[in-house]
Amino acid sequence: MKKSVYSVAVVGATGLVGAEIVSVLEERRFPIADLQLYASHRSAGDEVRCGELTARVDLLERARFEGTDLAFFAAGEEVSAEWVERATQAGTVVIDTSQLLADEADVPLIVPEVNTADLGSYADRLVVVSPDAPVVALAAVLKPLHEAAGVTRVVCSSFEPVTHAGRAGVDELQRQTVELMNGRSVENDLFAHRIAFNVLPQIGELLAGGASRGERQVAAALRRLLADPSLPVSITRSYVPVFYGAALSVNVETAAKVTAAHAREMLRTAPGVLLQDDASSPQYPTPAEVVAQDATLVGRVRDDEWGNVLDMWMAIDNIRRGAAVNAVQIAELLIRDYL
Amino acid sequence: MKKSVYSVAVVGATGLVGAEIVSVLEERRFPIADLQLYASHRSAGDEVRCGELTARVDLLERARFEGTDLAFFAAGEEVSAEWVERATQAGTVVIDTSQLLADEADVPLIVPEVNTADLGSYADRLVVVSPDAPVVALAAVLKPLHEAAGVTRVVCSSFEPVTHAGRAGVDELQRQTVELMNGRSVENDLFAHRIAFNVLPQIGELLAGGASRGERQVAAALRRLLADPSLPVSITRSYVPVFYGAALSVNVETAAKVTAAHAREMLRTAPGVLLQDDASSPQYPTPAEVVAQDATLVGRVRDDEWGNVLDMWMAIDNIRRGAAVNAVQIAELLIRDYL
Numbered sequence: 001m002k003k004s005v006y007s008v009a010v011v012g013a014t015g016l017v018g019a020e021i022v023s024v025l026e027e028r029r030f031p032i033a034d035l036q037l038y039a040s041h042r043s044a045g046d047e048v049r050c051g052e053l054t055a056r057v058d059l060l061e062r063a064r065f066e067g068t069d070l071a072f073f074a075a076g077e078e079v080s081a082e083w084v085e086r087a088t089q090a091g092t093v094v095i096d097t098s099q100l101l102a103d104e105a106d107v108p109l110i111v112p113e114v115n116t117a118d119l120g121s122y123a124d125r126l127v128v129v130s131p132d133a134p135v136v137a138l139a140a141v142l143k144p145l146h147e148a149a150g151v152t153r154v155v156c157s158s159f160e161p162v163t164h165a166g167r168a169g170v171d172e173l174q175r176q177t178v179e180l181m182n183g184r185s186v187e188n189d190l191f192a193h194r195i196a197f198n199v200l201p202q203i204g205e206l207l208a209g210g211a212s213r214g215e216r217q218v219a220a221a222l223r224r225l226l227a228d229p230s231l232p233v234s235i236t237r238s239y240v241p242v243f244y245g246a247a248l249s250v251n252v253e254t255a256a257k258v259t260a261a262h263a264r265e266m267l268r269t270a271p272g273v274l275l276q277d278d279a280s281s282p283q284y285p286t287p288a289e290v291v292a293q294d295a296t297l298v299g300r301v302r303d304d305e306w307g308n309v310l311d312m313w314m315a316i317d318n319i320r321r322g323a324a325v326n327a328v329q330i331a332e333l334l335i336r337d338y339l
Numbered sequence: 340m341k342k343s344v345y346s347v348a349v350v351g352a353t354g355l356v357g358a359e360i361v362s363v364l365e366e367r368r369f370p371i372a373d374l375q376l377y378a379s380h381r382s383a384g385d386e387v388r389c390g391e392l393t394a395r396v397d398l399l400e401r402a403r404f405e406g407t408d409l410a411f412f413a414a415g416e417e418v419s420a421e422w423v424e425r426a427t428q429a430g431t432v433v434i435d436t437s438q439l440l441a442d443e444a445d446v447p448l449i450v451p452e453v454n455t456a457d458l459g460s461y462a463d464r465l466v467v468v469s470p471d472a473p474v475v476a477l478a479a480v481l482k483p484l485h486e487a488a489g490v491t492r493v494v495c496s497s498f499e500p501v502t503h504a505g506r507a508g509v510d511e512l513q514r515q516t517v518e519l520m521n522g523r524s525v526e527n528d529l530f531a532h533r534i535a536f537n538v539l540p541q542i543g544e545l546l547a548g549g550a551s552r553g554e555r556q557v558a559a560a561l562r563r564l565l566a567d568p569s570l571p572v573s574i575t576r577s578y579v580p581v582f583y584g585a586a587l588s589v590n591v592e593t594a595a596k597v598t599a600a601h602a603r604e605m606l607r608t609a610p611g612v613l614l615q616d617d618a619s620s621p622q623y624p625t626p627a628e629v630v631a632q633d634a635t636l637v638g639r640v641r642d643d644e645w646g647n648v649l650d651m652w653m654a655i656d657n658i659r660r661g662a663a664v665n666a667v668q669i670a671e672l673l674i675r676d677y678l
Binding site for chain 2: 159198234303
């Protein structure tokens, strides 16, 4: 018999993404019977409210996952590497916001507006991956173009905020900004170079061949989401000195010609996408303005000067839409159709 | 008879670019007989040293340019629109760092490492344009690739500092940063949106069709510099919250295959280019690290996953290499070959 309420866990519950997942569960009235929150020593013992429930944050080491229906993982790849399998062995379905398992063919990678049909394979390993924010944005915006005209090439540069690296990223940008504004020298702790008033073209380690791990992951994930394993995707990912909200500069080539006017028309009704491309202000989305939005914003949609090419600009709240909302939407689909 | 010393003027002498031009003239021991410095009311009367000369900044309204051999213009398009022709009518050769005349076919647009041969046409209108920093970087790096393998497509996203908008840009980023770090709300004055901890995908007004004026100018200028009027150039230019130093994420397609290893080899000896692409630190250039460098730095040169495509990352000191050094190099060529 189908359950009406569920036992839910959040691993990394006090991190940026984990805390946002708890908020989104509350906002969207996810049917929670009981809520287990796990974190490290730093925040174990804290009390967290979620709707009418109050849960005390427990040490992850004490997690057993017995009877837990769904566990959100939001504590990074190392924690996922150690704990995801323990959860699934207890029969818990895991929604992982880390990209640890994003390349595994038997683990579905889901953006609900794009590929809900792929969710059924969650049953193979009891894991679903919620992809990285740039993938959520690119997949939602490019899906309708791909269906209408066949995307044949994507060239993208990302402008990503320090929250991609969690609270430690926030701390480093804040500290370095204050130090520089006071004329003091800065030290790099988390990032390989200064991030305050600078741009770092590296997200994830650099691999043989020169791409970063984060770049490889986005390209591979986008191909999976658009169900086009040979789609050429060129991406350069960079950190910019921004706290929240990512932007993407995207150049798209299609098999059939799509004018900018036609693309705007399609994007106006695309699920999970909000077109912000008026002649009036704001003419285009920016990271600051996308924060707290549940859609990927898109603007500056324009015809390139040659060929079947469009240029556009996207912005996404990396923590909320790019992680927490996407993960909770996956959970909603799981309980609607499977659990 | 060829002169051995020259009468030189700098219009906008106390702005970021103008002051840097004065410094570079001194460093490179440009043979100056007398130096006229012009600015607005704000800084008229200031004394400025240049080597053994001391010059008092005069009001631009008082400029006559009689007997002036060379005038550097570094006060923006409006000032150039009003004053360049007055200078050339007095027989002065103008080197304009504004892009007012960049599209005029009878005005040469020069990056000394790239197209010195085009300089002779300065004589038509007595004006030479020193192009915008992204053009200086792209032209210097792509020239050897174009000669070796035929560049057939360029897709570029820029990360540009507020100094592109002069001292007013510095003031706005500084003020907004301090306000936000103190939890206060901010107002936008110079830029259409908040720039602190944000990204603005607009440099110059947005034109019909959706490209910005700054994007059109870079594409057109790059085609001129590479002497390839039909080269497809897609560019999105953005301001990032950085004071000095621009970065460019560039995707290049060539007619013949160029491996990343071969491209690095070519760039190692390209004039005006410094390859910074070691496995050791610093692995790639950043805006903070390019400041005060006279070359365009290039790194993260890598083979794309498909086709004759390379990805790379460039950084350029927009005020120094991208404007002042380029302008003074043009002056050096003018006096060597023509004046």
